[in-house]
Amino acid sequence: MNAFLGFILKEFRHILRDRRTLAILFGLPIVQLLLFGYAIRNELTSAEIAVWDQARTAESRAAIARLEAGGYFRVMGRVDSETQVDHLFRRGVVRQVVVFPTDGPRVHLITDGSDPNMARLLQRYTMGVLSDVEPGKDVRTTYLYNPGLKSANLFVPGLMAVILMLVSTLMTSISLTREKETGTLETLLASPLAPAQIIWGKVLPYLLVSFVNVGTVLVIARAVFGVPFNGSVALFIFVSLLYAFTALALGMLISTVARTQQTAMMLSLGGLLLPTILLSGFIYPISNMPDILQAISHVIPARWYMVANRAILLKGAGLADIGREVLILAGMTALFLTVSIRRFPIRLD
Amino acid sequence: MRILRFILVKEFTQIFRDKAMLPILFVLPVVQLLVLSHAAVFEVNGLRIAVWDQDRTEESRRLEQAFRANTYFEVVEGVQNEAAANRYLREGRVNAVVMIPRGSGVVHVRIDAVDGYTAGIADAYIRQVVASVWPPAIGPDTRIVSGRFRFNPELDDKRNMVPAILVLLITMLGAFLSAMNIVREREIGTMDQLDVTPITRAHFILGKLIPFWLIGLGMFGIGLTVAWAVFGIVSAGPLPVLFGTAALYLLSVLGLGLWVSSVSDTQHQAMLVAWFLLVVFILMSGLFTPVSSMPEWARHIAQLNPVKWYIDLVRRVMLAGAGWADVLPSVGVLAVFAVAWNSLAWWSMRR
Structure with a gap:
């Protein structure tokens, strides 16, 4: 247990030591959310x-x-x-x-x-x-949960999902591959740490980094874009952290499979970026897609998180309303971690 | 020249040595092109609505029948009171509740607007149905607006998405590969070895650029073949324009990647910065939401976005049949990007 604690501390120090990377990890989500929150809107102007x-x-x-x-x-x-x-x-x-x-x-x-x-x-x-002939003049419409059909209310929760997913996956996806490439994995394998401990030790420090990111996107969404906050803050933070954990575990899985950092990057960026944007319901409503795509969208973690976070923020949903989404995210996390531990390279090749 | 040939052989060997890389370079993009092109469906079908008829007259029953007969809607039963209406909406069992109050000649509609896009469409469709049952009065001076669509009369989303996604895929391929490359040599220490060889900086950069450039162009060709064979999309404009501009475009993207690579300390950093730029480029490309709808400062930023320029260019060539003369201004902008970013990469590599 002492070795495990020491390992976590070492990993943590690694993250803190590289100031430039850390600044990028904290800064990018803020810049992106601010930029896209203003730029992405589907009302027509000029x-x-x-x-x-x-x-x-x-x-x-x-x-x-x-x-x-x-x-x-x-x-x-x-x-x-x-x-x-x-x-x-x-x-x-x-x-x-x-x-x-x-x-x-x-x-x-x-x-x-x-x-x-x-x-x-x-x-x-x-x-x-x-047109002078407005169809359905006798119709009075009320929009529930997003009365002004504000673009920010529609897109900011989605942006949170896309940004948290990608930045978290990127954190862990090269953690093991880097050790493989620089040759320090050998030292790690010779240590008394079990594969499960190594995996956990790599993931946990980044969970703390993710916690900071969840906090900042939350503050920006609320303070800058005025996204309504009808549900519980604690529940929102819990679900967001769970989701960040899912992404970290997925990154871990990629890093056990990939041999080089370049492969890991192509997998986590080239393979995740577009599906997360297109199949999560962020821009295109999932219910419109052909059946087979709707089926595929079930494996996209962002899809479940987006349902949950829109429900909490806009509808004021409680844990009971989003139980299914929470369970699915937890299940995915467990699956990714288990497979990572199983596939952990005990031997060097 | 001989040196350059050796470097190219070495770079190609290095790329293809990693067995995992080949499927990532060619299979992953094709699969994404095939799957993701279907995702963009803005046509809303199967809207679930509940009709709550309080009026119960001949008129209101005709309206309810019209909703049932319309293929856009799927009428859900069981909403006959306020509590049920609210519950069905909150639980997402219906997208909208249409309420016809007693004797007022007005229809009240409540729409779940969590997904604002679907909500707007639902509202428009419901109005159309109501107008078909209770037609508005048209006088001789009533202005009627009609419309048609050029280049894509059926507004088939795939004819727009397939070329655009292809552009995104070759962009990611080029930018990520080049962004990881130089910094990798630095991180594993082979950069120092190169320093003591007769390889010049020009050789080095060309040796890095050419393989990725060829891979990107190859992918572009494969993608256009898939677009034709699977989606039946053929370019209305000349192919040389497409490939010529793709070559220029890839050059600018690769230059940007090399620049990122040469200013980064580690592959991790290069990866994060490349990711940041790519997400900004993709989300602000005008593919998902119009560039003209952005606030003015964001529109200025979008002018620096190569993806925005190139998606627009490809769209105009493939759908509107534009030729060299039509795309010349965009080609000029891409050329400026290519020169600027490659110069920056060249300059920052000196360190």
Whole structure:
């Protein structure tokens, strides 16, 4: 036990000694959350459009003024032929052309469909600004849990999941591979420490680093972005730490499999980055995906954490409401740790 | 020249010696391209709603029937009071509750907005259904807005996602490989050995760049083949433009990676910094949320993002059929990135 404690202390000192890496570990999540929290939003503002005014009536001029006034669009110029429209689209100058034909009060939109998400937003907003026929005028809508449909409330919890996952996995994924590469693993194997103790000794100090990161992202989400906090703070910290633990264990697993730091990095970054962003429900709703992708998304830890943290923050859920997510994260952690201990290289090759 | 050949042979041997590396370089990206391209589905289907009809008139029953007949919705039974409505929403059993109060001619809708995107779509669909049953009055002066989509009339998300994900994959491949490389030589001490050989700095950098550059271009070709064979996506614009710009783009990404590598003390640091840059590049590339929607300062930062420029360029070539003349300004920007980052790498390697 004394050897184990000594090992943890040594690992801890290793982390603290490398000031530059430590600063990066603490600093990056803060910078990223601040940057993305502001930059990632799906409301339309100042989108580049052009107008094609064939009618040239007071009516059409008023409509163009309305487009310019809303703040949603930036009118980059005027066109008067189909070839000009094509030219502008191909050069990426504008995303949509609003056509006012000569016959009557109609308006026609030609939208660049090569970015479908943007195209849908553009037409929806333009119709909202120009159309007199609003479908379903008799509908009164209340949005529960996120009344203003604020982008920050939608994306900040998701960002926490993506950032915590990646930064935690990166911490541990090269811990053993580094010892393999620099040759110190030999010394470690000759010590009286059991594989399980080595694995735990590598993971535990980083859990403390993760604790600091959980704290900072929480403070930023609350103080800077005003994300509502309807649930219990203790529960949120508990679930976030559990999730960071899952990520650390996954990193550990990668480091027992990979032979070089480069392989470990390609696995933990090249293999995790896009799935965590795309299959966790952070941007694209999981319920829309084809069945097979929904099935695959079950193995993405971020998916479960995101459900839990949105529920705690926005819905004020308690432990009973998110029991399933907590159990799954705990199960994943146990699985990753067990496999790491089993696969631990007792012999050098 | 002879020296460069030796270095290239050595670098290639080193890359492919690690048996785990080959599948990581070529299989992992292809699998991700195949799987992740399906993830971006903004079309919302199977919205679960409950209809709570308090009115119970001919009118309200017609509305309820319209919801049942609509394929976007799946009507869930059992919400006939306030408590049930709240419970179903909180437990996520329904996305929305549509309530038709007695005799008011108005529909009240409560939507679970934890997922704000789905919530907005649900609202729009519900309004459409209501409008189809209770059509709004149209006079002779009512302005009607209609629209069509160019280059991708069906708004097929895959035609956008497949090229974009391919760009992300070759970016990650190039940036991570190059970022880990020089610092690795330093960490395991082989850098000192190189110092005493006749290898010059130019040889050294070229020896590092060329293998990764070829691997990246190879991956780009494989990806375009997969896009054509599996997804049936063929570029509307000329292929030489795609490959020519890919070569330039990879050069800039590799230069950035080498720069990160040459200023880092350890592979761990290089990895963290490369990760930071890549996540910033990817999330601010305009692929997921529009660049024009960012606050102004963030839009300026996005101008320094090579991924943003290149995804936009590839999208315009592959979908809108743009040629050299159309993409020239973007090519200029990529060239500036390539020169700047490779010079920085060159300069900081002196130490």
